[in-house]
Amino acid sequence: GESVGLHLPTLSVQEGDNSIINCAYSNSASDYFIWYKQESGKGPQFIIDIRSNMDKRQGQRVTVLLNKTVKHLSLQIAATQPGDSAVYFCAEKDTIDTDKLIFGTGTRLQVFP
């Protein structure tokens, strides 16, 4: 219900530490995955993506890992900064409709000094 949605999983990390945000996806046929960052009052912002033929992809300070066996996705943020504080969503592409994003439950990342 609505009250469940208010209690986002929260990850609190100290500035400079590494962060790992996890996501379980539902559709074993999904072949494209994206991580989004959403700051308060803003729309989701693309961070990094990965296709199902890859296990790992790296960007600037971010790494996405994909484990298709257990349908698990993770986002690693190196040297977490206060500006990384936001809600993070994973999304999968519906392969029947290849441009339909299905978002997972968000995780709130809080960075403290």
Place this chain on the structure above:
Amino acid sequence: EAGVVQSPRYKIIEKKQPVAFWCNPISGHNTLYWYLQNLGQGPELLIRYENEEAVDDSQLPKDRFSAERLKGVDSTLKIQPAELGDSAVYLCASSLTTSPGSEQYFGPGTRLTVT
């Protein structure tokens, strides 16, 4: 380059009143999306346009929701009449194409409160 523009940013209305949201996508983006985002949850697709054609409106509650993109550029989403449960953020997004790697760019959203 300007991003996706939405207006208004906030709207408060009483139940049973109509409301409309406007979206201007990034220039040159043929695909436009409207999403609904409830508090603490991820966005859910309401409708997707390819130019002026609605190609996926399966999640749009057609009894009270309507959308249009007459000239294949900007779009409006309307609710009539609004219900208390419609309180949410309505996000618009656009992408260049529909290929899986074509990034969707989101606007800031319109936060609707129905009292």
